[in-house]
Amino acid sequence: MDLYKSTAHELHEKLVKKEISSVELTNNVYDRIAEVEKDVKAYVTLDKENALAQAAKVDKMIAAGEAIAPLAGIPGAIKDNISTKGLRTTCSSKMLENLNPIYDAHVIKKLRADETIFLGKTNLDEFAMGSTTETSYFGTTHNPWNLDLVPGGSSGGSAATIAAGEAIWSLGSDTGGSIRQPASFTGCVGIKPTYGRVSRYGCVAFASSLDQIGPITRDVTDAATVLNTICGVDPHDSTSLPVDVPDFTKALKQDVKGLKIGLPKEYFGAGLDPKVDAVLKKAIADYEAMGAEIVEVSLPHTEYAVITYYIIAPAEASANLARFDGVRYGYRNMKATSAPEMTTASRTEGFGSEVKRRIMLGTYVLSSGYYDAYYLKAMQVRTLIRKDFEEAFKQCDLLLTPTSPVVAYPIDGKMDPLAIYMLDVCTIPVNLAGLPGISVPAGFADGLPVGMQLIGKLLDEETILRAAYTFEQAHDYHKVMAPLGGK
Amino acid sequence: MKYTTVIGLEVHSELKTKSKAFCSCSTEFGGEPNTHVCAVCLGMPGALPVLNKQVVEFAIRAGLAVDCEIKKFNKFDRKNYFYPDLSKNYQISQFDKPICEGGHIDIEVDGQTKRIGITRIHMEEDAGKLIHSGATIKTSDSSAVDYNRAGVPLIEIVSEPDMRSSAEARAYLEKLKAILEYTEVSDCKMQEGSLRCDANISVMPEGATEFGTRAEIKNLNSFRALERAIEYEIQRQIQLVEDGGTVVQETRTWDDGKGVTLSMRSKEEAHDYRYFPEPDLVPVEIDDAWIARVKSELPELPAARKARLMQEKGLVDYDAENIVSTKAMAEYFDEAAKHTEDSKGIANWLLGDVSAYLNSENIAIEQFPITPANLGEMVNLINKGVLSSKLAKKVFIEMLKTGKTPQALVKELGLEQISDEGAIVKIVEETLAENPQSIIDYKAGKDRALGFLVGQIMKKSRGKANPEMVNNLLKERMQ
Numbered sequence: 001m002d003l004y005k006s007t008a009h010e011l012h013e014k015l016v017k018k019e020i021s022s023v024e025l026t027n028n029v030y031d032r033i034a035e036v037e038k039d040v041k042a043y044v045t046l047d048k049e050n051a052l053a054q055a056a057k058v059d060k061m062i063a064a065g066e067a068i069a070p071l072a073g074i075p076g077a078i079k080d081n082i083s084t085k086g087l088r089t090t091c092s093s094k095m096l097e098n099l100n101p102i103y104d105a106h107v108i109k110k111l112r113a114d115e116t117i118f119l120g121k122t123n124l125d126e127f128a129m130g131s132t133t134e135t136s137y138f139g140t141t142h143n144p145w146n147l148d149l150v151p152g153g154s155s156g157g158s159a160a161t162i163a164a165g166e167a168i169w170s171l172g173s174d175t176g177g178s179i180r181q182p183a184s185f186t187g188c189v190g191i192k193p194t195y196g197r198v199s200r201y202g203c204v205a206f207a208s209s210l211d212q213i214g215p216i217t218r219d220v221t222d223a224a225t226v227l228n229t230i231c232g233v234d235p236h237d238s239t240s241l242p243v244d245v246p247d248f249t250k251a252l253k254q255d256v257k258g259l260k261i262g263l264p265k266e267y268f269g270a271g272l273d274p275k276v277d278a279v280l281k282k283a284i285a286d287y288e289a290m291g292a293e294i295v296e297v298s299l300p301h302t303e304y305a306v307i308t309y310y311i312i313a314p315a316e317a318s319a320n321l322a323r324f325d326g327v328r329y330g331y332r333n334m335k336a337t338s339a340p341e342m343t344t345a346s347r348t349e350g351f352g353s354e355v356k357r358r359i360m361l362g363t364y365v366l367s368s369g370y371y372d373a374y375y376l377k378a379m380q381v382r383t384l385i386r387k388d389f390e391e392a393f394k395q396c397d398l399l400l401t402p403t404s405p406v407v408a409y410p411i412d413g414k415m416d417p418l419a420i421y422m423l424d425v426c427t428i429p430v431n432l433a434g435l436p437g438i439s440v441p442a443g444f445a446d447g448l449p450v451g452m453q454l455i456g457k458l459l460d461e462e463t464i465l466r467a468a469y470t471f472e473q474a475h476d477y478h479k480v481m482a483p484l485g486g487k
Numbered sequence: 488m489k490y491t492t493v494i495g496l497e498v499h500s501e502l503k504t505k506s507k508a509f510c511s512c513s514t515e516f517g518g519e520p521n522t523h524v525c526a527v528c529l530g531m532p533g534a535l536p537v538l539n540k541q542v543v544e545f546a547i548r549a550g551l552a553v554d555c556e557i558k559k560f561n562k563f564d565r566k567n568y569f570y571p572d573l574s575k576n577y578q579i580s581q582f583d584k585p586i587c588e589g590g591h592i593d594i595e596v597d598g599q600t601k602r603i604g605i606t607r608i609h610m611e612e613d614a615g616k617l618i619h620s621g622a623t624i625k626t627s628d629s630s631a632v633d634y635n636r637a638g639v640p641l642i643e644i645v646s647e648p649d650m651r652s653s654a655e656a657r658a659y660l661e662k663l664k665a666i667l668e669y670t671e672v673s674d675c676k677m678q679e680g681s682l683r684c685d686a687n688i689s690v691m692p693e694g695a696t697e698f699g700t701r702a703e704i705k706n707l708n709s710f711r712a713l714e715r716a717i718e719y720e721i722q723r724q725i726q727l728v729e730d731g732g733t734v735v736q737e738t739r740t741w742d743d744g745k746g747v748t749l750s751m752r753s754k755e756e757a758h759d760y761r762y763f764p765e766p767d768l769v770p771v772e773i774d775d776a777w778i779a780r781v782k783s784e785l786p787e788l789p790a791a792r793k794a795r796l797m798q799e800k801g802l803v804d805y806d807a808e809n810i811v812s813t814k815a816m817a818e819y820f821d822e823a824a825k826h827t828e829d830s831k832g833i834a835n836w837l838l839g840d841v842s843a844y845l846n847s848e849n850i851a852i853e854q855f856p857i858t859p860a861n862l863g864e865m866v867n868l869i870n871k872g873v874l875s876s877k878l879a880k881k882v883f884i885e886m887l888k889t890g891k892t893p894q895a896l897v898k899e900l901g902l903e904q905i906s907d908e909g910a911i912v913k914i915v916e917e918t919l920a921e922n923p924q925s926i927i928d929y930k931a932g933k934d935r936a937l938g939f940l941v942g943q944i945m946k947k948s949r950g951k952a953n954p955e956m957v958n959n960l961l962k963e964r965m966q
Contacts, residue, residue, distance in 0.1 A: 325576055
């Protein structure tokens with residue numbers, strides 16, 4: 001039986017009805033991993049022994065007639081920048097190749113409390129800096145739709161596990177699109193919740209004011225299910241919001257009648273691949289046919305979003321990554337003869353070039369004499385971008401945009417870093433404004449998945465989940481399996 | 488040429504919170520290395536700080552105690568620099584919006600009161616500690632880091648450049664220390680590093696209005712070091728100027744052993760700390776009610792206590808000033824004064840023999856072996872004439888050694904002063920009979936004879952005869 005293709009909510013039913021066991025399911029997914037991982041390379045670390053022990057525990061619970069949580073006994077994959085006690089957490093960097101964390105991230109604690117299963121840790125762009133998963137120290141992850149293409153990034157490993165059947169659900173993190181863009185490139189559902197919905201405690205910080213953990217799944221129902229477990233205020237994260245968390249699965253109604261969907265014109269301009277545009281045009285028409293009202297809106301400061309992001313994110317990163325100095329943990333150059341020399345050498349050798357590029361960029365924009373011109377100005381533009389959204393939301397309930405202006409592109413395409421940065425134009429503004437955004441499969445262009453992004457008001461994940469669910473249920477895009485072609 | 492010295496102090500004071508500023512680890516001093524640590528204060532990947540509200544409470548209290556304005560909007564910033572004892576390689580601090588601004592402390596030097604301005608007080612976290620294998624960092628093969636102190640809350644109190652001498656700087660630091668102790672925001676133990684001081688020093692020709700270029704002196708770990716370093720630095724800068732040189736803006740360190748300041752880094756080598764708002768913490772709003780509550784809970788401060796001692800206990804200005812200079816001394820005084828009417832007598836002992844003993848033993852009043860009650864009783868025994876002041880010193884020494892009550896020691900040592908007239912008359916007459924020549928000398932106007940006779944009588948009585956009575960009786964008998 002190909003259990004690995006299923007969704008979490010289907011498998012939960014089967015577990016509860018005792019049609020399958022968790023051990024059987026977990027072994028089935030590991031068999032799939034054994035079969036395809038050599039081509040996909042989605043994982044940095046696997047943890048089969050503990051996963052099977054946990055599966056056996058859940059099977060006992062079920063046998064004893066205990067009620068189990070929706071994710072209990074269902075194997076998932078965790079992006080390798082989320083701290084797991086005792087299971088190495090590398091951030092796909094040489095710097096942390098051998099780091100065994102002394103604590104669990106808040107989301108991991110919550111997932112463990114639900115008795116879920118962790119298959120292993122997934123590959124990412126080093127320290128989540130990238131959009132292709134090519135900057136990983138452990139090698140590139142391949143797109144299951146075409147192994148010659150990138151899976152997107154930085155949560156490329158987490159997205160690829162879902163597309164390739166190497167996990168049932170996964171966690172990613174999203175600083176400028178790192179959940180939504182790989183979900184789009186691999187035909188998955190990925191949601192970045194409102195900033196503060198999910199505790200960042202234990203998510204190795206890239207850009208603290210932008211980072212947010214979220215699920216990558218096969219369908220919207222699973223995304224809502226994972227959100228139910230991981231959302232909520234955490235006393236260990238001051239930026240987590242002290243608000244009630246609704247049951248997100250209750251928002252999944254197949255109904256968009258009267259819903260006002262805004263189309264920001266700036267997101268449909270130059271640079272948008274016509275084939276992607278065509279897929280989205282059809283999706284928009286579908287929504288209209290289902291009773292939604294389509295309105296055109298404007299987010300006038302969109303053109304400044306990427307440059308603003310590439311000031312704020314590296315600035316925060318330059319401080320966040322300063323702790324990797326070879327003193328307490330992580331890679332250490334052993335030949336240095338003084339502490340400053342050791343730190344310099346450890347960082348020079350332990351970080352890859354993209355990470356160093358961003359540390360230097362961030363250090364520069366915070367330097368005395370440049371701060372006002374760069375960082376301060378960027379913070380002001382960030383406020384303008386936030387206000388753009390506030391204005392737009394006066395005219396509509398949610399926004400619909402491409403997730404990425406392009407579909408997955410070739411690995412090692414020798415793309416200019418700046419050109420890659422610019423491709424995050426649709427996802428970055430959402431992080432700058434702290435809003436929730438979801439990417440759902442909207443169709444295909446030349447056999448490759450195209451993602452549609454729905455952006456909600458602050459803390460209004462429910463509306464975008466509902467709209468995403470309605471679209472998903474009206475189509476079969478999410479049911480198409482990646483062919484593992486190419487090469 | 489004559490020069491004027493300009494001094495401003497930056498004081499770091501560890502706050503007496505139970506747990507650290509941004510995690511729940513203990514702040515206790517002296518634990519085994521790296522035992523009061525967690526993922527947060529070790530800067531483990533992914534760990535986040537959460538503000539301990541008590542830090543804000545203490546900073547407000549300190550600010551109110553030195554008449555600062557408390558700012559309602561507070562945020563934290565990251566101060567970036569690499570050093571192995573700084574676990575995140577940035578320090579969470581406050582940069583452009585400190586919690587307190589615009590206060591002052593009144594100091595007294597040579598009987599003159601002077602107001603020293605306080606520019607600002609801000610909250611920040613402490614770093615860990617390097618432990619070198621050798622005597623100094625330069626002579627060590629290796630250094631280990633103890634992060635127990637990492638994340639302990641600090642306030643930094645920055646003064647205006649209002650001080651003009653090392654004595655003023657010392658008086659300011661003493662007063663500030665007393666205030667921090669009275670308000671119980673800090674232990675202020677300089678030897679444990681819970682109170683640390685840096686001094687900005689410059690010189691200018693007398694009468695000039697523009698300050699000279701300043702040097703910042705670090706590593707001033709005692710009042711004595713502060714005074715010595717300032718004195719040295721003033722002379723160094725004056726000498727430099729007199730020799731036709733110029734003072735450069737730099738950071739210098741005080742070498743206590745050699746008694747000199749040494750250059751650490753020049754202005755050009757100064758760190759660019761690249762401050763920016765700490766994104767892991769949310770701003771803290773302090774409302775009027777919070778400030779009002781802290782204000783209403785402020786304990787009696789040194790100035791008020793001094794006024795009370797002068798008014799209620801009749802102490803003179805100088806004595807009161809010195810008694811209140813540390814909270815522990817003032818508390819000792821109050822406790823001892825409960826046992827005697829003679830407050831002045833207590834003050835004399837505290838500022839005389841007790842202080843001398845504390846200095847010679849290099850201990851604080853908290854470790855003083857004589858209880859306030861026993862000191863009070865001793866003063867009573869002196870006033871009742873049971874103990875002469877000479878014998879009192881003997882009893883004092885015995886009390887230090889044994890901790891026994893003065894009454895018990897007087898009995899044990901047979902030291903009661905003889906004030907019985909009959910007994911004294913007997914000794915006086917005996918002595919006069921033995922020294923007829925002295926009587927003749929006395930009558931001839933030689934006052935020394937009286938002194939000789941008193942000495943003989945005191946010797947016979949083993950010092951116990953009441954000297955006043957001896958004097959009177961002798962004069963009577965020789966008339």
